[in-house]
Amino acid sequence: MDAPWDPRGVPGTYRFLNRVWNVVQEFVEAATLPPLTEAVKCSRIADASAERSREISSGDLSEECTLEEDGDVVAELLRLTHLTIKKVTRDIEDEKFNTAVAAMMEMVNGLYKFKESHGIQATETWRFALESLLQILAPFAPHITEELWHELGYSDTIHVDHWPKWDEKYLVSDVMTIIVQVNGKLRAKLELPADTNKDAIEQAALADENVVKFTSNKPPKKVIYVPNKLVNIVV
Structure with missing residues (x-):
């Protein structure tokens, strides 16, 4: 039996779609929006987008691409985008629609963090990220994604032959996040760095300022290490 309609979910959905609309509009309104033909020439990630079919309305995007992209921003944006494509694709195949939507919301949050720290630039990396977001969102929000697809300069429909593919090479991160617990509490x-060894990770955990407050600089009774994920310090 289907769950009953709950109007309390509407405001959150509206806010999410409004954020998608706004971030695409900010990209479109960027001062030097590059045409795709030139963007591919100057982009550092031409190979990531070369397979995508493009049918662009003439006259929409006329400035020559002269922007250079920050390597760190490129890497993180690509990783965020490819991770989300993979997650949403797999979730749809497994009929896990709620987690697919949650992954897209996380991607939008990530895009806004990049926007706040680096601004939106009219680069091929940003275009690839936003196009991919619209493509995976299209089955869930067909009307707004179709409108935004045309805002990006396309004359065809987003709903035919426009599902993005992820590339595993972009999913590898140079950085890992280690959770540090003291007596089981975060x-x-x-x-x-992703190649940091076990001893260095444990030393960094023990030296963390907040951890020191809860260990009182006492030698730990035990240090439990879960590779590349967690350090639990028992005092």
Whole structure:
């Protein structure tokens, strides 16, 4: 039996779609929006988008691409985008529609963080991220995604032959997040290089300022390490 209609979910859905609308509009209104033909020439990620079919309305995007992209921003935006494509694709196949929507909401949150820290630039990386978001959102919000698809300059429909593919090479991160617990309670999160070894991770955990407050600099009775995920300090 289907769950009864609950109007309390409407405001959250509206806010999410409004954020999608706004971030695409900000990209479209960027001062030097590159045409796709030139963007591919100057982009560092041409290989990530070369397979995408493009039918662009003439005259919409006329400026020559002269922007250079920050390598770190490119890497993180690509990782966020490809992770979301993979997650949503798999969730739809498994009929896990709620978690698919949650993944897209997380992606939008990530895009806004990039926007706040680096601004929206009219680069191929941002275009790829936003196009991919619209493509995976299209089955859930067909009307707004179709409108935004045309805002990006396309003359065809988003609903035919426009499902993005993820690339595993973009899913590997140079950084790992380590959860640090003291007696089983969360006390810190560490961002460390992905190749950091066990001893260095434990030392970083023990030296963390917030962790020191809860250990009182006492030698731990035990340090439990879950590779690349967690350090639990028992005092």
